[in-house]
Amino acid sequence: MLSTPPTFRSLATPIAHDAPRAFVFRGGELLVKEPDFALPDAAAIKALELPGTQVFPVGIYEKEYCFAAWVAKEAAAPPGHAFRSLRSLFGRYDEGLLSVAGRAFQVADWARNHRFCGACGKPMAPVTGERAMRCECGHVAYPRIAPAMMVLVKRGDAILLARNVVVAPGGRMSALAGFLEPGESVEDAIHREVHEEVGLFVKDLRYFASQSWPFPGSLMIAFTAEYSSGDIRCDPAEIAEARWFGPGDKLPELPPAQSISRALIEANLPARAVRASA
Ligand SMILES: [Zn+2]
Numbered sequence: 001m002l003s004t005p006p007t008f009r010s011l012a013t014p015i016a017h018d019a020p021r022a023f024v025f026r027g028g029e030l031l032v033k034e035p036d037f038a039l040p041d042a043a044a045i046k047a048l049e050l051p052g053t054q055v056f057p058v059g060i061y062e063k064e065y066c067f068a069a070w071v072a073k074e075a076a077a078p079p080g081h082a083f084r085s086l087r088s089l090f091g092r093y094d095e096g097l098l099s100v101a102g103r104a105f106q107v108a109d110w111a112r113n114h115r116f117c118g119a120c121g122k123p124m125a126p127v128t129g130e131r132a133m134r135c136e137c138g139h140v141a142y143p144r145i146a147p148a149m150m151v152l153v154k155r156g157d158a159i160l161l162a163r164n165v166v167v168a169p170g171g172r173m174s175a176l177a178g179f180l181e182p183g184e185s186v187e188d189a190i191h192r193e194v195h196e197e198v199g200l201f202v203k204d205l206r207y208f209a210s211q212s213w214p215f216p217g218s219l220m221i222a223f224t225a226e227y228s229s230g231d232i233r234c235d236p237a238e239i240a241e242a243r244w245f246g247p248g249d250k251l252p253e254l255p256p257a258q259s260i261s262r263a264l265i266e267a268n269l270p271a272r273a274v275r276a277s278a
Contacts, residue, residue: 106217153198
């Protein structure tokens with residue numbers, strides 16, 4: 001599961017540095033050296049000629065200053081470098097570095113999307129000492145984090161796994177998840193989403209853990225819940241298949257190891273469940 005490493009400290013103010021760790025994003029892609037996916041060195045960063053308005057502090061990681069920057073979608077990578085998707089770093093970076101890269105992406109993405117005021121359209125400028133952008137009209141924009149609930153529904157020794165419509169038949173199944181609507185508590189969202197997606201009612205919600213998930217700026221808040229009533233009835237717009245997996249059942253393909261959904265499922269696996277070969 002991704003979590004902030006203990007050797008990381010957030011910074012909203014840039015500091016002087018000789019050889020910072022640079023997280024330069026072109027859309028959702030990170031600039032890395034080829035072929036080892038190392039972060040670019042000072043010479044490569046210099047070659048990009050990044051304007052100061054596109055560079056933002058992220059924090060200190062393992063005693064090194066980290067900054068995030070964004071470049072235009074037409075920008076070319078310096079020789080020996082390439083832009084690679086954040087997802088392609090999974091399995092190549094350790095979870096600490098992956099977590100910092102995900103954080104840097106959210107900072108860069110927010111900064112790029114808040115160059116102009118959403119209220120009046122004028123240019124925004126960073127607020128000194130804060131992770132915020134301010135307009136002369138008074139509007140202030142902070143990074144947007146979208147809370148989403150995740151819930152693993154349990155019924156006796158069985159767990160409910162579902163396959164989203166975007167996943168091919170036979171593909172990955174996971175716990176239910178969905179974004180909160182304005183005005184909802186996490187618990188409200190769980191009851192609503194479970195009923196909307198699979199037609200069930202649940203009770204006894206128990207908090208499991210939360211995880212920042214940078215695709216693009218989600219905070220996944222995971223629970224377990226006990227089945228209360230109802231029959232499975234999938235919302236065809238969202239869920240292709242949902243079913244109970246109990247003791248001895250062969251499990252489907254599960255979400256990737258770094259995700260909170262995988263941790264939630266692993267912590268609640270039915271006894272003697274049989275893992276898929278993948
Ligand atoms: Zn404004």
